Amino acid sequence: MLFTVLSGLIGSLLLLPFGKPLKSKWSLLLPLLPAALFIYYLQYIPAISSGEQIHQSTAWVPSLGMNLDFRLDGLSFLFALLITGIGTAIFFYARSYLKNHIYLDRFFGYLCLFMSAMLGIVLSDNIFLLFIFWELTSISSFFLIGFNNNEPASRKSATTALTVTGMGGFFLLAGLILLGNISGTYTISELVSSRNTIIHHPQYPLVVGLLLMGAFTKSAQFPFHFWLPSAMRAPTPVSAYLHSATMVKAGIYLLARFNPILGGTDWWSNTLMIAGGFTMVYAACHSLLRTDLKSILAYSTISALGILTFLIGLGTRDAIIAASVFILAHALYKATLFLVAGIIDHEAHTRDITKLAGLRKVLLPVAVAGLLAALSSGGMPLTFGFIGKDLIYEATLHAGTSSSFILTTLAVTTNIALVAAGFMAGIRPFAGKLPAEFEKIHLPYTSLWLPALLLALLGVLFGCVPGIAGQLFSLQAANAISGSDTQLHLKLWHGFNLVLLLSLATLAAGTFLYYINKPSDKKQYFIQKFNPLSPEFILNRFANGIFSFSTWYTGKFHNGYLRSYHLKILLFAEMLLAYKLWLSGPIKIDFYGLAMLSIYEIAVVAILIGALIMMILTQSRLTAVVSMSIIGYCTCLMFVFYSAPDLAMTQFTIDTLTTVLFVLVLYKLPPFLNLATTWERYRDIAVSLGFGVILSLVALQVHHEAISTQTSEFYANNSYILAKGKNVVNVILVDFRGIDTMFETVVLSIAAIGVYSLLRLRLKTSEKE
Amino acid sequence: MPILLLFSIFLLLRGHYYPGGGFVGGLVASIAFVLHSFTNGTDATMKLLGRKPLSLIPVGLGISAFSVILPLFFGLPPMTGLWVQEKFPLIGLIGSSLFFDIGVYLVVIGVVLTILFTISLTDD
Numbered sequence: 001m002l003f004t005v006l007s008g009l010i011g012s013l014l015l016l017p018f019g020k021p022l023k024s025k026w027s028l029l030l031p032l033l034p035a036a037l038f039i040y041y042l043q044y045i046p047a048i049s050s051g052e053q054i055h056q057s058t059a060w061v062p063s064l065g066m067n068l069d070f071r072l073d074g075l076s077f078l079f080a081l082l083i084t085g086i087g088t089a090i091f092f093y094a095r096s097y098l099k100n101h102i103y104l105d106r107f108f109g110y111l112c113l114f115m116s117a118m119l120g121i122v123l124s125d126n127i128f129l130l131f132i133f134w135e136l137t138s139i140s141s142f143f144l145i146g147f148n149n150n151e152p153a154s155r156k157s158a159t160t161a162l163t164v165t166g167m168g169g170f171f172l173l174a175g176l177i178l179l180g181n182i183s184g185t186y187t188i189s190e191l192v193s194s195r196n197t198i199i200h201h202p203q204y205p206l207v208v209g210l211l212l213m214g215a216f217t218k219s220a221q222f223p224f225h226f227w228l229p230s231a232m233r234a235p236t237p238v239s240a241y242l243h244s245a246t247m248v249k250a251g252i253y254l255l256a257r258f259n260p261i262l263g264g265t266d267w268w269s270n271t272l273m274i275a276g277g278f279t280m281v282y283a284a285c286h287s288l289l290r291t292d293l294k295s296i297l298a299y300s301t302i303s304a305l306g307i308l309t310f311l312i313g314l315g316t317r318d319a320i321i322a323a324s325v326f327i328l329a330h331a332l333y334k335a336t337l338f339l340v341a342g343i344i345d346h347e348a349h350t351r352d353i354t355k356l357a358g359l360r361k362v363l364l365p366v367a368v369a370g371l372l373a374a375l376s377s378g379g380m381p382l383t384f385g386f387i388g389k390d391l392i393y394e395a396t397l398h399a400g401t402s403s404s405f406i407l408t409t410l411a412v413t414t415n416i417a418l419v420a421a422g423f424m425a426g427i428r429p430f431a432g433k434l435p436a437e438f439e440k441i442h443l444p445y446t447s448l449w450l451p452a453l454l455l456a457l458l459g460v461l462f463g464c465v466p467g468i469a470g471q472l473f474s475l476q477a478a479n480a481i482s483g484s485d486t487q488l489h490l491k492l493w494h495g496f497n498l499v500l501l502l503s504l505a506t507l508a509a510g511t512f513l514y515y516i517n518k519p520s521d522k523k524q525y526f527i528q529k530f531n532p533l534s535p536e537f538i539l540n541r542f543a544n545g546i547f548s549f550s551t552w553y554t555g556k557f558h559n560g561y562l563r564s565y566h567l568k569i570l571l572f573a574e575m576l577l578a579y580k581l582w583l584s585g586p587i588k589i590d591f592y593g594l595a596m597l598s599i600y601e602i603a604v605v606a607i608l609i610g611a612l613i614m615m616i617l618t619q620s621r622l623t624a625v626v627s628m629s630i631i632g633y634c635t636c637l638m639f640v641f642y643s644a645p646d647l648a649m650t651q652f653t654i655d656t657l658t659t660v661l662f663v664l665v666l667y668k669l670p671p672f673l674n675l676a677t678t679w680e681r682y683r684d685i686a687v688s689l690g691f692g693v694i695l696s697l698v699a700l701q702v703h704h705e706a707i708s709t710q711t712s713e714f715y716a717n718n719s720y721i722l723a724k725g726k727n728v729v730n731v732i733l734v735d736f737r738g739i740d741t742m743f744e745t746v747v748l749s750i751a752a753i754g755v756y757s758l759l760r761l762r763l764k765t766s767e768k769e
Numbered sequence: 770m771p772i773l774l775l776f777s778i779f780l781l782l783r784g785h786y787y788p789g790g791g792f793v794g795g796l797v798a799s800i801a802f803v804l805h806s807f808t809n810g811t812d813a814t815m816k817l818l819g820r821k822p823l824s825l826i827p828v829g830l831g832i833s834a835f836s837v838i839l840p841l842f843f844g845l846p847p848m849t850g851l852w853v854q855e856k857f858p859l860i861g862l863i864g865s866s867l868f869f870d871i872g873v874y875l876v877v878i879g880v881v882l883t884i885l886f887t888i889s890l891t892d893d
Contacts, residue, residue: 028890160865178851374846646793649793650792650793650796653793653796653797653800654796654798657799657800657803657881657885658798660803660885661884665886665888740874741869742833742869744830745830745833745872745873745876745877746830747828748876748880749827749830749876749879749880750886751786751884752879752880752883753823753826753879755884756883756884757886758821759887759888
């Protein structure tokens with residue numbers, strides 16, 4: 001299993017060196033990767049459907065509790081098949097959809113990365129591993145959504161998606177860490193057994209809240225739903241893959257995975273049902289008001305995700321079964337609808353359903369795929385969507401005593417709207433008379449429409465033999481979600497009962513709604529009136545506020561003047577030190593305890609002070625530089641007196657080089673200018689005097705503190721034994737604190753590269769001029 | 770200049786037992802090159818070096834990083850000091866921290882010379 005996750009990562013890496021040939025000649029190789037993975041997972045069918053679980057573990061960072069633990073159970077299996085199976089279709093489709101795109105290799109790189117990350121999420125059994133892959137999907141989806149990176153709108157929606165999902169990821173991490181702390185284990189399969197500890201822990205509501213934030217942002221639940229419609233700027237294969245089958249379902253997966261651990265309490269089910277219920281109704285109604293094909297699909301996807309959240313929250317046996325079936329049914333028909341929308345966009349160059357009509361005459365196989373998918377989404381008998389819808393009604397009807405009527409009403413309302421939305425997306429573009437402008441359209445490459453048709457047919461096939469499909473894919477998934485045996489049995493025919501009646505009524509009402517709901521631009525304006533109330537608008541306002549604040553802050557604190565940085569750093573250090581001194585009580589200075597001054601020292605200090613005065617008063621830069629180096633050398637001498645040869649030597653060479661540097665720069669500076677006002681001078685004098693006084697006080701105060709020599713003793717005693725060196729300072733540098741030194745050298749290199757590139761850049765531009 | 774360079778290498782090598790080490794050694798060596806460039810012009814020093822000082826940085830970083838990673842191949846945690854058992858004439862014991870110091874030495878030369886030469890070659 002580890003290999004399957006890694007293969008995508010390796011694949012995306014290989015596109016760097018081999019991108020060119022893969023873009024043109026060998027592009028057929030690319031879809032083989034998900035296809036191979038799909039076949040690999042198919043071979044687990046017998047094992048999984050008989051209830052087995054497969055574990056695999058590789059040590060990674062055992063000291064942090066992070067291991068590459070993978071587990072394949074029913075739920076992971078269902079998702080893994082969806083990811084690789086739909087992935088195969090998408091890869092084939094994208095190859096033709098983006099044919100001759102200059103960044104095709106890059107696109108597949110992101111797509112491979114994304115696929116691996118998704119597989120990683122559903123397979124990992126370690127919560128940190130899960131989080132890492134979770135973030136990887138956010139990042140790779142950022143690149144995929146912003147793939148058309150020359151469009152500002154596309155970049156903006158990518159940033160929105162990343163902000164929302166990234167924020168969710170942050171909450172998720174907090175929740176997971178808390179969960180791990182409470183239960184003491186980071187393995188998901190072990191968490192199940194400590195369920196009782198967790199749900200009675202006082203921090204349980206917090207864990208649930210944080211975890212749900214992660215799941216809701218990813219799965220676009222209200223009020224975080226807005227990133228999904230705006231993410232429709234992505235190329236259609238991306239929308240189909242990310243927003244039908246995989247990424248948005250990651251949140252659902254998380255809920256399903258943690259249902260046996262955290263579920264079954266009021267906190268859990270009420271939050272999920274309220275959020276899911278509101279989202280499903282809200283988004284379903286919203287989808288009817290849209291005229292853009294992908295926008296309709298986006299809102300109906302949000303609604304479907306709401307249904308899933310709602311079902312998991314409901315948590316009864318029927319609800320879990322319904323959820324596990326609906327995941328599959330929805331993925332099949334929604335991916336098809338997206339692919340169909342993509343083909344229409346590709347051929348007709350518009351996605352506006354007020355303009356599209358009659359395309360069945362030119363795109364027959366696509367029309368068939370669209371029709372089948374629309375019927376499945378509408379819950380027509382003999383499609384898999386019908387089974388899914390049946391189960392949803394069954395779940396709400398048997399939900400409990402008083403609430404089942406309300407819940408069923410909600411579900412029916414949502415589904416009626418969804419039926420109409422599905423028909424709008426899957427049937428309307430193909431129905432009616434073909435406008436003259438579309439007559440020249442011809443059928444695209446087979447590889448473009450075949451995946452859509454296959455997925456649609458699969459939906460019908462599963463619908464005809466629901467027993468087998470349920471046995472193979474959904475039973476064990478349902479067991480994994482509920483944490484017990486659900487004894488799922490899917491049947492095509494349940495006899496005449498209320499559920500069937502509701503289903504048919506929904507279908508009829510939806511069809512009716514489809515006929516009376518004529519899409520028009522007026523509705524768009526109607527929606528726009530409510531914009532100031534939408535969460536997206538509020539978030540944008542908030543983001544703009546942050547932007548202007550940071551601009552203000554940057555202008556204030558990072559104005560690019562070295563002197564202002566100096567001033568601020570010194571002031572801050574002064575305040576910190578003064579505070580600490582004040583805390584440590586009255587200042588005692590013991591003048592008698594100090595060593596006598598030698599004549600050398602007095603001489604050096606005299607030179608030092610002379611140089612200092614010289615430097616401050618001089619009007620010439622050169623004099624200032626020379627006096628500065630005199631000060632440096634005097635400090636050097638001090639180090640020598642107090643037996644710190646290493647320091648002295650370093651200080652000496654550094655000072656020499658600094659002087660050289662100053663002299664070099666001096667030529668290029670404008671003549672000596674006096675820019676500071678009198679007030680600024682007094683301020684600077686005050687700050688520097690304050691710094692001097694405080695430092696002297698600290699130095700004197702140190703004499704009174706009991707000095708802990710433990711650290712230096714350790715180094716002194718061990719440097720020869722452990723590191724075979726006699727020079728303690730150097731041994732500390734290269735051995736004990738070697739990593740520090742390593743990174744310091746890196747910092748130095750970065751500085752050098754910075755100087756080099758900045759100056760070279762100026763050189764180049766001045767050469768051009 | 771050769772004397773200074775020799776001195777810098779001396780500093781680098783003895784660093785483990787007496788005052789000295791890669792950082793100071795590197796600084797001394799760069800002073801040597803800087804003095805050379807003052808007398809003979811920067812172009813002459815560049816010619817003497819044979820390459821851009823910038824290219825010393827990755828080499829130095831590489832050597833340091835190598836010495837950090839090296840113990841991993843022997844199953845020890847990174848940064849463990851490894852020592853060759855026998856004494857080399859003149860130099861004494863050789864250990865992985867010497868490589869680390871050589872890396873630091875090269876990086877320092879590279880950094881200092883890059884900064885100085887870039888500035889001295891900039892003409893407005």
